[in-house]
Amino acid sequence: MKNLLIKYISRGDNHVDPNFTFLTYGDSGSRASQISNTVEPGSYVFFHTSFDRKAYITAYFYVEKILNKNDNSAEIRTLNTDSKVDDVIILGSRERSKILTSPLPFDRTLAGQLTSLKIAEDRFKGNLTELQVISNSTRSHRRLSNTDTDFLLKQCLNRG
Template sequence: MSEHIVITYSAEKANEGHVDPNFTQLVYGDSGRKGNVLKKHLNVGSYIFFNARIGNKRYITAYFYVEKMLLKGDHDEEIGSLNCSAKEDEVIILGSRSFSKVLTIPLDFDRDLIGKIKSYDADNNYFENKKVSGIKELEAIKDKTLNPKVITEEEKEMLIKLCKNRG
């Protein structure tokens, strides 16, 4: 059975010219620790959900159905032919045009939603403890989403349903 991941990206970096993920070409790449997570947990048939902070909120903005995974050293010619920022990375995910989705209406990735994704272990106690420490909700969510999170098949299905009719 395929594993699935929720991963954070920087919308600010796209404004600075490093467009990764590239939602037009359905390409995402990463290296180092995050690249190793991709390599270990994703394969053809997996889903990767993307979230970013936009303004004072966090959103799920897209998901890719993994159609192909390219690895530096194994697929250098194909990687070299890519016309996007991801070609610099060690692990590159190519999303399926038929089964991936870029949301025109992003999905709020708030306390309620992260609480429903049990893999995050972000229940009310987590948020209350953060609040007592002076940490606000957005920062508490950021703390949980800094690293890629492997989610269950059921959580993947829930996210896909929530993304329906959003683009």
């Protein structure tokens, strides 16, 4: 199974994506292509962001469905989320997705344990902060191995 780690930011323009209430996430352009070429029903997509100068994994979706603007336009129009303007939309399973009420710190230790990210330990020894190293290394969607996915699922077990 192919799984992803996706960074998101609060844009401040009232565009809510990912939408953790309706379990949707949309993207366009090259990121949409990456989703289409990687994610399938049954994949996991983990979301991370930063606040208070630290990074956190805040949620994951167990992918129930992927909608493509070209093939699923009628179904996309029925969505009540901001992601409906995007080229590709992930729909998370209500039963198997999780929003973490206690976010998982995405720090140097966790980054090192996620071997599929290949964030070398020496990157943390320069002038950049821990948050900058993690943010720079995960700005693009990153594939997660099944081993890393299982590890993250275990880390998220009692977090909400």
